[in-house]
Amino acid sequence: MAGTNRTGLSNQVLLDKIDKLRELNVRGLELPQLVVVGDQSSGKSSVLESLTGFSFPQAPGLCTRYATQISCRRDPEQQVTISIIPRPGADAALVRGLRSFRRVTSHLTNQDLETIMNEANQVMGIRIDENHTDPSLHAFSEDILKIEINGPEQEHFTVIDVPGIFRVPSPPLTTDNDVIMVRNMVESYMQNSRTIILAVLPSNVDITTQEILKMAENADPDGTRTMGVLTKPDLVTENTTREAIMDLISGKRNRLRLGYCIVKNRSADDQSSTLADRLVQEKAFFANATWNSLATSRRCGVESLKVRLSDLLMSITKKELPNVKMDVASQLESCRVSLKSLGPARIGQGAQRSYLGGLASRFQTITHCALNGSYDGDSVFTTEPDLKLITAVTKMNEKFANDFCEKGHKRHTSSDGLNEDEKAFDLNCAEDEPSSEDKPTDYPELCDVIEKEDYDCPEPIAFEEDSIVDHIERVYQDNRGPELGTFSGSILAVVFKEQSEKWSPLVRAHVSQAIILVHDYITKLLANICPDRQIRDQLWGHLIIDKVRKGYDRAMRQAHFLLRIELEGKPSTYNHYFNSEVQKKRLGRLDAAIDEQPQIFDSEVGLCFPAPILRSLVVDKNNMQQVGEDILDVLSSYYKVSRKRFVDVICRQVIGHFLLEGELSPLKVFSSELVMGLEAEELEMIAGEDAETKDQRAMLELEIKNWEAAMKLLRL
Template structure:
C-alpha cells in the first residue's frame, strides 16, 4: 500500500472532484467511494466512525436516497446540508431542491432529525405508512449532501446508498421500490472509478451475502472492491472466528483490495465519544482470540480510514486526466448535437431561417456533386453514394454503349460494324440490379418509372430472319408508282421496325436515372437534417409532390423525343448521312467487283469494263431498290441513333433531371422556403415537446460540462 499522499495539491485535487460531483454530470464517471450493505449490516456505524457523522435516531429516517458525506479541514466547525437534484429533474424542481440549505455548528440528534425531516419534505419523501399522498415517494434518486468541516477533519468523501431489501411492505414500500433501490445501487457501483466498500456482518455466512454478488457483477475482477467485516464481537464460534481471520489475512477467497474488520459500538451505546469507541475497539482486538490479526494493518476504523483515503487519492490522481479528457469529449459532443438541431424554432422567422439554411446547404452540396468537386465537402468522403455526377456519367455511358451494340433489331451486314469505336464489354455489368433495388425502395415513384429491369436482347444476325427479306416484304406491301426510287413511307416503316427496342431501353434508362437522383436527394437530406421529424414533414408535405412533377416532366420529354425520332418522317440535315450512303454504295461496289479483279504484269489491280457492266448494269430494278433502301436505312439509323442518344442524355438527363431550372435538384431552395405559409412552417419546422425537451437537456448538460471544464482547468 502506498503511503498516504498529503499536501495542498492533493487537497485541491479532491476538492475538484467534490465540486464536479456537485454538478451531478452523470455522463462523467468520477472517482468515488460508495458504501453498500444490507439493512442492519452495521453500515451506519461504519460511516459514523469514518466521518464522525452520527446518523439520526428517529422512526422513518432510514436512508431513502444516496447521501454524500464530505469531510474537510477548516478552522471552524460547521455542518452544511444541501440537496443535489437528480439529473433528469425539470428546471423548476432543480431550482427548488438546490434552494434547500441548512447550516449549523452544533449537530445534535434533535437538530439533525429536524434537518433530515425538512429535506425529506422538500424531496417529497414518504416517511410513514400514514403518508397517503400519491405525489410522495418512499425512495428518491436525489442526493443529500452533508459537508462536515472542522480543525480535526481530514478531506474524505464517501457516498452512502440505501440498504438493499428484498421484500416489500405495502403500502409503505412496493415491489417497484425494491427494484428502484437495487437500480440505484447498481448505477453507483458500475462506475469503473468507484471503490466499492461492501459492509458485511461477521456473524453471517459471507458466501451467501447478496451484496458481494452485486459487487462481483459490477467488478468481476474484484480490483475495486473492499470488504468490511462488522460485529466481530458477536462471533463466538471458533470456526467462524477462524474464517473471519483467514479473510482478513488473505487466506480465503479474496478481493483484490482485501478485507478489513472493525468493531461497531453496541446498540445501547449512544453516549461514548469517538475517542472512547476507538479505545474500546483497540482493546477488543488485543484479546487473544483476535491478537493474530491485530498487527495486519486491517483491524480497526483507523486502519480502514487510512486505507480508504489512500485508495481514494490514488484512483483520483490516476483517473483525473481521463476525467478531464472525458469532460471535454462530452462537451464537444453535446455542442455538436445542439448545433445539429439548429437554433430554437419557436417562431415563424426562426423556422424559416432554419429551413432556409437547410436549402442553402442542399444547393451548395449539390453543386459540388454535379461538378465533381468532391474534396470541398466532407459528406462525400463519409457517404460515397452522394457522388452524383460520377454515377450519372457511368450510367449514361452504359446506356450509350448498350444502345450502340444492341439497340437495333437486326444487323444490316454479315459483320457487325463497330464504326471505329472501342468495344464495350457488357458482360458482368450488374449495375442495373442496384438501380432496380433503388427504385423499389421508393413506392412514390412506381406510377412514374419502370420498376422492371429491361434486358436488351442481342440483334438478330444478318443471315437469320434476313433484313433484306424484311425490306423486300415492306417494299412489296408499300410500293407506289415511283420508278427506280422508293417512297418515304418505306423508310419510315423499316426504321420503326429496326428501332423498336428504343422505347423500353430509353424508359428503363430514364427510370434508372430518376432513381439515382431521388436516392441522392433523400440521402443528402438525411445527412444535413438530423431531425427525423423535420425531415419526414419536409419530405411528405412539400418535396414529394414537387419531385414527382419533375420526374413526370423528364419521362414526358423522353417519350416526346421517342415520338419525334421514331414516328415522324425520317429527316436529317447532317452531311454525315450522305457520306455514309456513299460509303455504303462504295463498299457494296468493292464487294461485287472483288471477284472480277486480276493482276497485271506490272502488279496493278485491274477489272474489265464488261465485268463492271455485269455488276452494275445487269441488275434487276427490285434488287437495286432493296439495296438502296438498306443503304439509306443503315446510314440514317446511324445518324439518328447518335443524335437520339445525345438528346436523351443532354435534354432528359442533363436538363430535366440535373441542371434545368425545373430540375428536381433545384426544388429545395430558399424560394421554396419563402413561399411556405405559417401553417406549413409550423408543421415542418416547429419544435414538438420532445425536441424542446431535448434542447433543454442539451443546454443544461452543456452548462454543467462548461462549469466542469472551468473546475478542471483551475
C-alpha cells in the same frame, strides 16, 4: 489517525475538484468514488460513522432513502454543511428548490441533526411514515444528500452511502416498486467503472450466499475494484465461522483483488461513547486471544480501513482523471452537435422562415457543387460519397450510350456485327456503375412515375441467324408500291421502327433509374442538412414531394415525346453525315465485290481488273437485290445518325435539363423563393417547435451548461 495529514496540498486540491464535479451531478459523467453498499442490517451506518466521525440519527426513515455523500475536509474552523444535489434531469423549478436547501452549523447536536434531516426529507418529497398520505411523496429519491464535515482534526476523505438493499416491502411505506428502485440505484453506482465498491457484510452470516457480493461480481467480474468490509465480529460464536473469516482477511479464500477488511461496530446499546472510545474498544477487542492474530494486520480495524480507502481513492482519482477529462470533452461536443442539429430556436414567423431559408440555401449550395463536380467545396461529400451526383449521372449516361450502341438495334447489319466506328467506347464504367438492384428503389411515392426500373437488353440477332437482307426483302415484298427501281419512305419507316424497337424499354429504364438516382440524392441530402425527423417529414410531405414528382413526370413525358418523334414520325434528317454514310456503305460494298474478283498485275500500272468484270458489278443485279442493298445502306446510315442524335437528346434534355439543371428541375424545388412564399400557418406547421423539441432543446442547453462547468473545473 487523527491529526496526521496523509494527503498533500496538491492531492487535496485534486480530490476537491472531483467533489465539485460530483456536485454538478452531470448526467452520464462517471467519477472516481468510494461507494458503500450492503443490506439494511449489515452495519453500514456504523462503518460510515467510524470512517467519517459523523453520527447518523437513529430515528426511523432518516438517512436511508437516498444516496448520501459525506466529505471530510481539514479546516481550521469546525463546521458541518448539509445541502442537496438534485438528481440528473430534474426540471429547473425542482433544481432551484433543491439547491436552495442549505444548512450550516458549527455545533451539531443529535436533535439539530434530526430536525435538519426531516427538513431535507420534506424538500426531497420523502414519505417518512404511513401518516404521510400525499400521493406526490415517495419512499426513496434519486437526489443526493451532501454532508460536508470540516475541522482541524479531519482528513480529506469522501465516501458515498447508498440505501441498503431490502427484499420485502412494508406497505404502505414501501412497495415492490421501491424494492426494485433501490436495487437499480445501488447497481447504477456499482456499474460505474471508476467506483471502488465497499461491500459491507456481517461476519455472522455465510459470506458466500450474500446477494450484495453477487451484485458486486456482476458489476466487477474481475474483482479489481471491490473490497469486502466485514462487520459484527463480536457476534461470531463458532470456530469454523471465525476461521473462515480469518482466511478471507489473510487472502486464502479471496477472489477480490482489494481483499477484505474487518471492523468492530459499536454495540446496539452503546449510544454515548465517543469515536475515540470506540477506537480503544475496537483495539482491545482484536487484542483478545481469539482475534489477536489479526491485531497487527493492515486489514484490521477502522484506522487501517480508512488508510487503505484514502490510498485507493487517491490512486483511482489520479489514474482516471485524464479519462474523465476526455469524457467531459467528448460529451460536451456531442451535446453541442445535437443542439446544433436542432437549429436555432424557432419561435415566431421570422425565426421559422429564417431556419427554413437556411436549409434551402444550404441545399442549393451543396447541389451546385454536386452538379459541377466541385466536391472539395463541402465536407458533406467526404462523409456522404453518395451525394456526388454528377459523377453517378455521368457513369449512368455513359453506360446507357454504350448499351444503346452495342445492343440497341434488333439485328446486326453485317456478318461481323457492328462496324468499328459504331462500337461503343469502353470507359470501364460498367463495373463501377451499380445495378438497379443496388439502388434504393423502395420509394412508394415513385410507383406511378417510374416505368421500368431495369431492362436486360437482349443481344442483337446475328446476321447468320436471321439475315437482315432477307428481312428487308420480306418487308419490301409486303409493302412495295408502284415505284420502279426505288422504294418508298414508308418501307424505310417500317424497317427502322422494327430495328429500333428496343429503344423504348432502354430509354424508359434509363430515365426511371435517373429519377431514382435524383430522388435518392434529394432524400439523403435533406436527411443530412435537416436531422430533425419531424421537420423533415413535414417539409417533405407538405412542400417538396408533390413538386418533385411533377418534375419527374415532366422528364418522363419528355422521354415519351422524343420516342414518338423518332419511332412514329417519318425518318428525316438534315445531317450531311447521313449522305456521307450512305456513300461510304456503297463504296464499301463495291470494294468488297472487287476484292472477290480475279486480279491482273501489271508492273507499270499495278493491280488491274478486266473491264467486263467491273461492268458486271454494276449491272449484274436483279431489281430486288439492288433495292434491298439500297434499303440496307440507307437504313444503316440513318439508324446510325438517328441513334447518335437520340442518345444525346435523351441525356441532354431529359436527364440534363428536366432532371438536373432546368428551371423546373426537381433539384430546384427546395429554394429560398419557395420558403419566402409560405404563409404563417405553413411555417408553423413545418418549422414550429413542438413540446418535445422544446424540452429536448432545454435539456441540451442545460447539459451543455453543466458540461462546460465541468470542463472549466478540470482546467483550473
